[in-house]
Amino acid sequence: MKAWGVLWIVLGLLLWPEPETASPLPLVMDSIIQALAELEQNVLVTEANVTASARILLSAKNSSAHSSLHQHLLLKAPSHITAEPDPHSLRPELQALLAEVAQHDVRDGQEYGVVLAPDGSTVAVEPLLVGLEAGLQGHSAANLPSDCLAIPCDTGDTLTNVGATWPVLMDAFTNASSPDVGTTLPNDKAKAPTTVGRLLAVALAGDLGLTFLHRSQTGSPPGLGTEGCWDQLSAPRVFTLLDPTASSLTMAFLNGALDGALLGDHLSRIPRPHPPLSHLLREYYGAGVNGDPAFRSNFRRQNGAALISAPALAQQVWEAFVLLQTLETGHGQLQNTSQERLAQVATFATKEFTEAFLGCPAIHPRCRWEAAPYRGHPTPLQLPLGFLYVHHTYVPAPPCTTFRSCAADMRSMQRFHQDVRRWDDIGYSFVVGSDGYVYQGRGWHWVGAHTRGHNSRGFGVAFVGNYTGSLPSEAALNTVRDVLPSCAIRAGLLRPDYKVLGHRQLVHTDCPGNALFNLLRTWPHFTVVEN
Ligand SMILES: *[C@@H]1O[C@H](CO)[C@@H](O)[C@H](O)[C@H]1NC(C)=O
Numbered sequence: 207m208k209a210w211g212v213l214w215i216v217l218g219l220l221l222w223p224e225p226e227t228a229s230p231l232p233l234v235m236d237s238i239i240q241a242l243a244e245l246e247q248n249v250l251v252t253e254a255n256v257t258a259s260a261r262i263l264l265s266a267k268n269s270s271a272h273s274s275l276h277q278h279l280l281l282k283a284p285s286h287i288t289a290e291p292d293p294h295s296l297r298p299e300l301q302a303l304l305a306e307v308a309q310h311d312v313r314d315g316q317e318y319g320v321v322l323a324p325d326g327s328t329v330a331v332e333p334l335l336v337g338l339e340a341g342l343q344g345h346s347a348a349n350l351p352s353d354c355l356a357i358p359c360d361t362g363d364t365l366t367n368v369g370a371t372w373p374v375l376m377d378a379f380t381n382a383s384s385p386d387v388g389t390t391l392p393n394d395k396a397k398a399p400t401t402v403g404r405l406l407a408v409a410l411a412g413d414l415g416l417t418f419l420h421r422s423q424t425g426s427p428p429g430l431g432t433e434g435c436w437d438q439l440s441a442p443r444v445f446t447l448l449d450p451t452a453s454s455l456t457m458a459f460l461n462g463a464l465d466g467a468l469l470g471d472h473l474s475r476i477p478r479p480h481p482p483l484s485h486l487l488r489e490y491y492g493a494g495v496n497g498d499p500a501f502r503s504n505f506r507r508q509n510g511a512a513l514i515s516a517p518a519l520a521q522q523v524w525e526a527f528v529l530l531q532t533l534e535t536g537h538g539q540l541q542n543t544s545q546e547r548l549a550q551v552a553t554f555a556t557k558e559f560t561e562a563f564l565g566c567p568a569i570h571p572r573c574r575w576e577a578a579p580y581r582g583h584p585t586p587l588q589l590p591l592g593f594l595y596v597h598h599t600y601v602p603a604p605p606c607t608t609f610r611s612c613a614a615d616m617r618s619m620q621r622f623h624q625d626v627r628r629w630d631d632i633g634y635s636f637v638v639g640s641d642g643y644v645y646q647g648r649g650w651h652w653v654g655a656h657t658r659g660h661n662s663r664g665f666g667v668a669f670v671g672n673y674t675g676s677l678p679s680e681a682a683l684n685t686v687r688d689v690l691p692s693c694a695i696r697a698g699l700l701r702p703d704y705k706v707l708g709h710r711q712l713v714h715t716d717c718p719g720n721a722l723f724n725l726l727r728t729w730p731h732f733t734v735v736e737n
Pocket residue numbers: 252254255286287289290
């Protein structure tokens with residue numbers, strides 16, 4: 207109950223008037239964890255009472271489509287909780303922080319309700335909390351009173367009350383080649399555990415579906431996973447999106463929703479009593495690459511791909527639509543769209559989510575590693591390219607395993623390339639750390655300086671480290687061998703018949719190191735160069 211109560215407070219604090227005196231805290235995950243920890247310490251005694259009021263506040267909350275779904279699927283407090291919350295249970299600055307971040311929003315090119323996590327990713331707090339909440343309820347589903355949810359607690363089948371069946375429109379999946387797509391039939395309930403189903407519905411499916419539905423009418427694709435830049439990384443306050451026309455399905459939203467689903471799934475599986483949420487989040491975000499392989503923010507996409515089956519998600523999105531049709535009677539677009547059409551939108555939205563987000567590497571944009579500006583005018587590449595040239599950085603020689611050290615390596619390489627080599631910018635197109643992330647160098651669109659004489663024909667991708675006598679981490683190798691190229695092919699940036707070459711095949715150098723080059727020879731797209 208304790209963890210649950212804390213969440214109610216956090217969600218409920220949305221409506222507290224903002225204290226005037228507090229100086230704003232940096233928008234970092236540690237601030238959120240600090241607030242949760244303080245709530246968990248101070249609110250222990252009165253927690254049950256506080257919960258109820260949070261619920262009341264929440265039900266009075268400005269109702270948008272997704273919040274009606276949240277309220278329907280999980281925002282119902284146990285009926286024995288009745289009293290008022292104590293507004294003084296939190297220091298004013300933490301209270302202000304929670305009020306600031308508890309609602310995700312994208313407005314005028316800026317994103318609100320997001321924080322910077324220790325792994326360098328930006329995370330929307332609202333879908334994260336909603337996922338946690340669903341996970342807490344998922345475990346106790348069997349014990350909740352029968353009116354706990356409008357859907358049956360023990361079946362997880364949101365369709366039972368809606369009385370609809372999933373239309374047979376699964377062509378997109380039966381043709382799909384991605385390993386995590388098409389392995390499950392849409393009606394195979396055994397593959398969609400109760401808790402995961404509800405988790406996805408509240409944290410992700412509704413927003414995913416509605417955004418694609420809206421954009422399908424206007425003709426412009428939602429631009430899944432738009433990144434942004436913080437005003438400063440040391441004490442971030444303002445997050446500006448790189449694409450001001452982005453939909454609300456930003457990278458931070460997708461990260462938060464996925465973290466919510468993964469953490470909620472974890473919570474629903476572990477025995478009671480639950481650990482404090484502050485501990486859980488500290489472990490998930492703080493342990494980095496040394497954390498539990500199945501439970502760490504650095505590898506959320508890999509773990510998400512293992513948790514989420516595309517057909518099950520498509521069905522969830524569609525079920526969310528059908529449910530919203532009954533909840534949102536004033537939503538003209540939902541009311542006027544046939545279920546077959548909604549199923550098509552759900553299938554398409556899910557395909558984009560699994561292929562263009564889960565199936566792609568996590569790439570930190572330049573501003574995240576505090577890149578210096580490009581010097582001069584970059585030359586555009588003629589896409590798609592036919593080559594991927596593999597490098598190691600050699601110096602820095604130790605693999606980087608944290609955001610902080612990888613970002614510092616990027617800055618030092620850029621300084622060296624700009625100030626010593628006199629290049630316009632860091633030479634590589636992309637650089638791969640051992641921290642679970644790819645770092646954008648020149649990126650997909652500009653000619654690099656990595657493979658003399660061949661820079662306009664291929665992307666130059668470097669592993670941070672010296673791989674003369676040892677190999678990069680398996681995750682980093684997998685990124686360059688499989689994930690990055692398949693994602694680039696899908697986006698039309700790389701030709702499907704692309705060739706992989708080591709730097710040394712074209713230029714007199716030992717790069718990418720003997721150990722790495724010997725492994726490269728075994729890769730599917732590796733190509734021998736005839737001299
Ligand atoms: C909190 O609720 C309990 C019953 O759940 C009640 O006994 C207690 O008096 C309440 N405390 C406050 C401060 O209202």
